[in-house]
Amino acid sequence: MISLIFFLFIGMLLFSSLFMLARRNARPEGSSTALIEARQALRTLQAGLLPEELVNRVFADQDWDYVRSEAPRSVHELFLNERKGLALLWLAQVNKQIRSLERFHRGAARHYAQLNPRVEVELALSFFALTSACKALQVLVYVAGPYAAPRMVGVVANAASRACKISEQSLSFLDPVRLGTLSGQPTL
Amino acid sequence: MIRATKRIDVAQAASDLRSRTLAEIPRSLDRLIYLASMRDYNTGLYYHDGLASRFTQEVACEALADCHREAFGQLVNCSLRELVNQMEGYIDSTHTSPRDFVAAWKKLEPYRVAVPVETDPLTAQLLFSSFKIALAILEARLLSAPLPPTA
Numbered sequence: 001m002i003s004l005i006f007f008l009f010i011g012m013l014l015f016s017s018l019f020m021l022a023r024r025n026a027r028p029e030g031s032s033t034a035l036i037e038a039r040q041a042l043r044t045l046q047a048g049l050l051p052e053e054l055v056n057r058v059f060a061d062q063d064w065d066y067v068r069s070e071a072p073r074s075v076h077e078l079f080l081n082e083r084k085g086l087a088l089l090w091l092a093q094v095n096k097q098i099r100s101l102e103r104f105h106r107g108a109a110r111h112y113a114q115l116n117p118r119v120e121v122e123l124a125l126s127f128f129a130l131t132s133a134c135k136a137l138q139v140l141v142y143v144a145g146p147y148a149a150p151r152m153v154g155v156v157a158n159a160a161s162r163a164c165k166i167s168e169q170s171l172s173f174l175d176p177v178r179l180g181t182l183s184g185q186p187t188l
Numbered sequence: 189m190i191r192a193t194k195r196i197d198v199a200q201a202a203s204d205l206r207s208r209t210l211a212e213i214p215r216s217l218d219r220l221i222y223l224a225s226m227r228d229y230n231t232g233l234y235y236h237d238g239l240a241s242r243f244t245q246e247v248a249c250e251a252l253a254d255c256h257r258e259a260f261g262q263l264v265n266c267s268l269r270e271l272v273n274q275m276e277g278y279i280d281s282t283h284t285s286p287r288d289f290v291a292a293w294k295k296l297e298p299y300r301v302a303v304p305v306e307t308d309p310l311t312a313q314l315l316f317s318s319f320k321i322a323l324a325i326l327e328a329r330l331l332s333a334p335l336p337p338t339a
Binding site: 044048049053054057058060062063066067070071072074075078079082083085086089090093 | 264265267268269272308310311313314317320321324325328332
């Protein structure tokens with residue numbers, strides 16, 4: 001009886017491992033879906049999350065000065081909570097999009113011969129540094145509030161912009177205009 | 189070619205809208221609310237009879253959407269001080285009691301339906317959050333001010 005339970009347990013373990021593996025490989029790396037996701041991540045970062053005006057607005061200390069000078073203490077608390085939530089949302093979204101780009105480059109590096117290995121290594125290091133900085137900043141903002149590390153915010157935003165630019169250049173051979181000339185040929 | 193011609197028409201219609209109608213609405217908050225009110229809640233399409241008669245309904249719709257995005261962008265980039273000033277000006281222009289206005293806006297949050305389509309969630313959240321704080325500042329000012337004499 002005990003051995004039956006043991007083998008059933010082993011069987012279930014093997015089955016669930018196979019299921020997990022099958023799920024993980026459901027979407028081939030380098031597929032068009034992955035490329036669309038990477039382009040979407042780039043667009044979201046460049047147009048939605050990293051423009052200087054937006055970063056300046058989320059972390060604007062002139063707003064905090066205004067609230068401190070013009071509003072009662074209850075509003076101070078509301079302001080800090082609101083801006084803390086926004087700062088954490090911004091960091092989470094930057095982190096998410098950077099991870100999405102990183103996933104694509106990790107997969108693409110195995111599929112596209114046109115990619116420069118040196119650039120891909122540089123990108124991998126940038127992605128690692130960025131996601132680590134995002135995590136550290138998230139902890140700082142969570143513990144000490146949205147104005148805890150203003151210089152680090154600038155560093156993260158600039159580093160993310162730089163990584164986006166390198167990624168964009170690295171994937172420029174996948175430009176739809178250039179791909180148009182290869183119509184009829186598979187894109188991979 | 190057709191697309192480029194349509195884009196030129198949209199730019200002309202938007203310029204027409206800016207010079208005729210929007211020029212008389214100086215605050216970006218008022219412009220945002222005005223342009224959001226031109227949008228049908230059920231379809232998301234904008235309507236403006238005057239503009240549609242000079243151009244086409246489709247061109248008018250896109251021009252209104254462009255101006256709506258522009259007003260939204262201007263308001264998002266406002267400092268909190270500027271937003272509070274704009275809200276005070278807007279309250280004055282509605283001729284409602286500031287206390288009633290603040291209470292209604294806090295409860296109904298009408299600014300949530302004034303956001304253009306396809307605005308990214310973070311930017312929308314930034315504006316909602318600024319409105320919430322601006323309303324709290326206005327409410328605090330009203331509470332510390334003496335009540336107006338009743339008739």
